[in-house]
Amino acid sequence: MSADGTGPERGPEGNTAREWERGPYVESTIIMTTVRVVSPFILTLGLFVMFHGADSAGGGFQGGAIAATVLLMLAFAFGIEPVRDWIDPGTVLILMAAGVANFVLIGLGAIALGGEFLQYDVYPIYHGTKYSIELIELGIGAVVAGVITGLFFLIAGGFEAAEPIEDTVEDES
Amino acid sequence: MSDLLPLLVASPILAAVAVLALGYKFERVGWPIAALASLVQVGLAGTVAARVYGSGRTVTYELGGFRPPFGIELVVDGLSAAVAALVAVVALGVLAYARRAGPRSIAFYTQYLLLVAGLSGMSITGDMFNLYVFLEITGLAAYALVASGDSGRAAVGALKYLIIGTVGASLFLLGIGYAFVATGTLNMADLSVRLAEVGYDATLVRASFALVVAGLAVKTALFPLHTWQPEAYASAPDSVSAFISALVSTVSAYAIARVIFSVFTVDFFAAVPAARTAVLTLAGVSIIAGSALAVMQTEVKRMLAYSSVSQFGLVVAGFALANQAGVVGGTVHLVGHGLMKGGLFLAAGALAAVAGARTVDEYDGLAARAPVLSGAFAVLALAMVGVPPAVGFVGKWYIALGAFEARAWPIAVVILASTLLTLAYFARLVERMYFRRPAAGTAPAGAAVADGGSDRPAGLSVGMVAVVVVVAILAVALGSLVAEFEQLMQPTLDTLLQL
Numbered sequence: 001m002s003a004d005g006t007g008p009e010r011g012p013e014g015n016t017a018r019e020w021e022r023g024p025y026v027e028s029t030i031i032m033t034t035v036r037v038v039s040p041f042i043l044t045l046g047l048f049v050m051f052h053g054a055d056s057a058g059g060g061f062q063g064g065a066i067a068a069t070v071l072l073m074l075a076f077a078f079g080i081e082p083v084r085d086w087i088d089p090g091t092v093l094i095l096m097a098a099g100v101a102n103f104v105l106i107g108l109g110a111i112a113l114g115g116e117f118l119q120y121d122v123y124p125i126y127h128g129t130k131y132s133i134e135l136i137e138l139g140i141g142a143v144v145a146g147v148i149t150g151l152f153f154l155i156a157g158g159f160e161a162a163e164p165i166e167d168t169v170e171d172e173s
Numbered sequence: 174m175s176d177l178l179p180l181l182v183a184s185p186i187l188a189a190v191a192v193l194a195l196g197y198k199f200e201r202v203g204w205p206i207a208a209l210a211s212l213v214q215v216g217l218a219g220t221v222a223a224r225v226y227g228s229g230r231t232v233t234y235e236l237g238g239f240r241p242p243f244g245i246e247l248v249v250d251g252l253s254a255a256v257a258a259l260v261a262v263v264a265l266g267v268l269a270y271a272r273r274a275g276p277r278s279i280a281f282y283t284q285y286l287l288l289v290a291g292l293s294g295m296s297i298t299g300d301m302f303n304l305y306v307f308l309e310i311t312g313l314a315a316y317a318l319v320a321s322g323d324s325g326r327a328a329v330g331a332l333k334y335l336i337i338g339t340v341g342a343s344l345f346l347l348g349i350g351y352a353f354v355a356t357g358t359l360n361m362a363d364l365s366v367r368l369a370e371v372g373y374d375a376t377l378v379r380a381s382f383a384l385v386v387a388g389l390a391v392k393t394a395l396f397p398l399h400t401w402q403p404e405a406y407a408s409a410p411d412s413v414s415a416f417i418s419a420l421v422s423t424v425s426a427y428a429i430a431r432v433i434f435s436v437f438t439v440d441f442f443a444a445v446p447a448a449r450t451a452v453l454t455l456a457g458v459s460i461i462a463g464s465a466l467a468v469m470q471t472e473v474k475r476m477l478a479y480s481s482v483s484q485f486g487l488v489v490a491g492f493a494l495a496n497q498a499g500v501v502g503g504t505v506h507l508v509g510h511g512l513m514k515g516g517l518f519l520a521a522g523a524l525a526a527v528a529g530a531r532t533v534d535e536y537d538g539l540a541a542r543a544p545v546l547s548g549a550f551a552v553l554a555l556a557m558v559g560v561p562p563a564v565g566f567v568g569k570w571y572i573a574l575g576a577f578e579a580r581a582w583p584i585a586v587v588i589l590a591s592t593l594l595t596l597a598y599f600a601r602l603v604e605r606m607y608f609r610r611p612a613a614g615t616a617p618a619g620a621a622v623a624d625g626g627s628d629r630p631a632g633l634s635v636g637m638v639a640v641v642v643v644v645a646i647l648a649v650a651l652g653s654l655v656a657e658f659e660q661l662m663q664p665t666l667d668t669l670l671q672l
Binding site: 090093094096097100101104105107108110111115116117118119120121122 | 176179183186187189190193194197234235236237238
């Protein structure tokens with residue numbers, strides 16, 4: 001591939017014809033292998049950061065973002081379309097909904113047990129405050145991971161194939 | 174203690190999640206859940222308001238059992254109870270209207286419920302940073318709602334709203350940061366004490382006031398900072414325009430009042446007269462410029478949007494006068510304007526649905542084609558102008574009275590002039606509706622599509638007309654209840670104004 005893009009044949013977007021046909025995805029054994037090896041570790045790191053939200057630096061936002069990068073990496077290694085087909089959109093949705101519901105329900109549960117909204121220490125479990133906060137952090141992590149994944153595939157979805165951008169709906173009459 | 178306060182925020186959020194999760198499987202589940210949640214919201218807000226007005230005392234709630242000022246506190250006094258009740262009632266009305274008028278997607282109902290949660294949170298929180306969080310929830314839900322129109326115009330309007338709204342929220346956050354640096358606290362009640370200790374002449378405190386008010390003025394859409402607003406209102410689907418115009422700016426204006434009276438307090442105004450003058454000037458300019466711009470519009474929804482710029486100038490002027498009559502007037506006009514403007518947008522949407530009329534010219538002879546809706550529109554328009562005994566009149570009357578009592582003559586003149594200016598743009602519409610024949614050869618159905626308005630199934634539901642008529646009746650009837658409302662507000666006013 002000519003790096004400076006001065007090849008004779010050019011596609012509609014100014015890139016070379018070959019690049020236009022092939023799309024942005026390049027299959028590479030090195031990337032695929034690396035991603036395969038690294039993914040479980042990154043997911044573990046994400047969970048680690050989430051679980052440490054209560055008593056050290058970390059938390060749901062950071063952990064969720066790290067966990068979501070796993071799917072982003074898979075998309076870079078194996079192509080966005082296959083990964084998108086592999087993910088069930090329902091799962092992503094449930095991830096987001098469950099995270100929010102988890103937060104609200106823990107808050108309401110404290111009221112049901114006779115405390116204030118989100119008063120963790122009324123939960124009759126060992127270290128109730130710590131584990132309740134950690135559960136909430138996990139929920140936040142789920143929301144963040146779900147939203148990042150969802151947004152990524154939603155935005156990436158706009159650039160598939162040569163489908164026209166839907167901006168011409170107005171002149172129907 | 175009242176467990177109901179967190180439920181005001183938690184229950185719409187839970188309903189939003191339910192709509193999102195169940196809506197994925199069952200397409201039609203959105204409206205029933207949203208309706209149920211809205212009814213619950215009205216019940217909750219009504220109960221809280223009844224308790225606050227009944228006892229004459231402030232209801233507070235400590236979240237998570239952490240004692241304020243360290244924990245987050247929810248506080249409902251006479252002012253916030255009125256706003257929270259307005260949010261719940263308007264949301265229910267808009268939902269009844271949206272059942273036929275749409276948008277009917279799951280995304281709409283989810284965003285609608287999140288917006289209700291954000292607005293309720295803004296009205297009842299007693300913590301500055303919590304206020305910012307709810308401001309952002311409100312903002313994000315509102316951007317998404319504007320973008321839910323299916324035209325490219327709605328997308329551009331939403332993007333503009335997103336960018337300018339984010340700048341406003343950032344200014345607000347910066348202001349909170351300054352106050353936090355100066356005092357080390359975020360609780361409003363605590364801030365009011367600590368800011369006085371730091372001294373009102375401290376640069377940090379003054380800068381904080383300027384940034385917080387500027388940020389909220391962007392969200393309220395006062396004149397030089399209003400640029401996001403007309404396009405956002407005009408390009409959004411009709412139900413969304415009504416919902417946002419009635420509530421989002423209203424709650425932001427409420428937040429300005431809350432910051433002035435509960436955080437910086439009237440002592441700050443006494444110590445720094447320039448701050449009061451600046452807010453009054455901003456409000457005065459907004460009144461005149463908003464009206465002048467409204468007169469020049471050809472599209473009805475844009476005209477209503479600019480009218481809001483002017484009316485919120487009035488509301489903020491009432492609060493900035495910082496005397497009894499001014500604050501009562503500001504509160505009454507805040508609530509009254511929310512109802513009237515929401516009703517006007519709904520009526521405009523219904524008229525567009527029945528006759529395709531979206532520009533001022535197309536309103537010629539509408540009264541003959543849609544007598545009930547035209548009547549309601551005219552009543553609401555006249556109420557907004559300030560014809561007695563409507564609520565619009567009482568609100569403006571009190572604000573003018575406050576201006577006289579404060580001897581703020583320029584602002585008094587502006588307020589009286591604003592009534593004439595409001596008449597200028599509404600009389601034009603009412604005259605066209607009742608005293609002109611429709612121009613020959615107009616194709617109303619085509620016109621609706623040509624301006625990029627939301628296409629939706631033609632026709633009206635009984636619910637759409639009923640909501641508009643009920644709002645028109647309320648706009649007239651509430652005017653006579655203001656005297657009682659002032660009585661109920663008295664304990665709150667004593668606290669806010671430190672009488």
